[in-house]
Amino acid sequence: MGKTTVATALALSLSRAGKKVLLCSIDERPDIAKAFGRKELTFAPVEVEPGMFVMGMETEAALREYLKINLKLPFLGKLGPVATALDFVATAAPGVKEILTIGKICFEVRERHYDVVVVDAPATGHVVGYLSAPRAINDMAKVGLIRSQTSWMEEILGDAETTSALIVTTAEEMPVQETLELMVSLRNKTQVHLDAVLVNRVIEVEPSETENELIDERMTGESPVAIAWHLARARSAKQGRHLSHLETGVSAPVEILRVPEIVSQRASELVEAVAASLGAELT
Numbered sequence: 001m002g003k004t005t006v007a008t009a010l011a012l013s014l015s016r017a018g019k020k021v022l023l024c025s026i027d028e029r030p031d032i033a034k035a036f037g038r039k040e041l042t043f044a045p046v047e048v049e050p051g052m053f054v055m056g057m058e059t060e061a062a063l064r065e066y067l068k069i070n071l072k073l074p075f076l077g078k079l080g081p082v083a084t085a086l087d088f089v090a091t092a093a094p095g096v097k098e099i100l101t102i103g104k105i106c107f108e109v110r111e112r113h114y115d116v117v118v119v120d121a122p123a124t125g126h127v128v129g130y131l132s133a134p135r136a137i138n139d140m141a142k143v144g145l146i147r148s149q150t151s152w153m154e155e156i157l158g159d160a161e162t163t164s165a166l167i168v169t170t171a172e173e174m175p176v177q178e179t180l181e182l183m184v185s186l187r188n189k190t191q192v193h194l195d196a197v198l199v200n201r202v203i204e205v206e207p208s209e210t211e212n213e214l215i216d217e218r219m220t221g222e223s224p225v226a227i228a229w230h231l232a233r234a235r236s237a238k239q240g241r242h243l244s245h246l247e248t249g250v251s252a253p254v255e256i257l258r259v260p261e262i263v264s265q266r267a268s269e270l271v272e273a274v275a276a277s278l279g280a281e282l283t
Contacts, residue, residue, distance in 0.1 A: 003168040004031045006200060007120035009274035015052040019115040022108060023054045026101060026121055034267045062100040098133035106153045124178045131157060131190040158191030167197045171239035180249040196255040203236040203261050
């Protein structure tokens with residue numbers, strides 16, 4: 001269970017609370033589609049249940065939509081040479097493809113087509129590039145159409161009442177360290193407000209001292225139940241140490257949320273369980 005499951009569950013929880021929600025996958029992960037019994041995501045949002053829409057980002061489709069809306073240029077088929085030129089420009093000027101992606105998301109927010117837009121963003125190494133793209137473009141283009149387009153995106157991303165980030169991690173050494181580094185990058189390289197860090201797959205084993213003694217007496221031997229119990233307790237203690245390290249690097253107003261370890265064979269069941277857990281955390 002990772003960020004995609006959490007993003008899907010969060011969107012589902014919000015939609016069932018009465019919000020009209022768009023869930024957008026930047027990486028076009030199949031997990032979101034599977035959770036709603038679909039084979040794949042499309043650029044055009046699809047309503048998968050009342051008030052809940054899903055879409056997958058496509059750079060060429062985003063460019064086509066941008067040209068149609070902003071330059072009034074209709075396109076019926078593929079962009080062909082324009083798309084090839086886009087690849088060339090994107091290589092020469094980093095941030096172009098990212099601006100199309102983040103621009104589509106900001107456009108949906110600005111036009112208020114939905115109450116909430118939940119984005120399943122790329123992993124740690126790439127998300128900062130997307131969020132900092134408008135500023136990077138603004139640094140290159142001081143005037144003109146591009147400057148005017150990216151300026152309103154910066155306003156949306158920098159407004160803490162409108163946009164916030166949620167970092168999803170696990171209580172393990174490397175993920176915790178990456179989380180702390182991502183927090184610094186978000187603060188130094190973007191305008192986006194960090195709202196919370198969500199730790200998923202937390203093993204909650206917290207019996208009292210008396211209960212521990214009783215369990216130790218009964219959970220002796222090499223039975224599968226006894227072995228599983230002792231392993232769970234050892235993993236819980238190890239997670240506790242990593243959580244403590246995370247807590248030292250996170251300060252108010254950033255919250256630390258927790259989602260327990262959930263075992264399920266089906267994506268839809270897992271999302272439902274996480275959505276229920278998130279609903280309890282967010283109320």
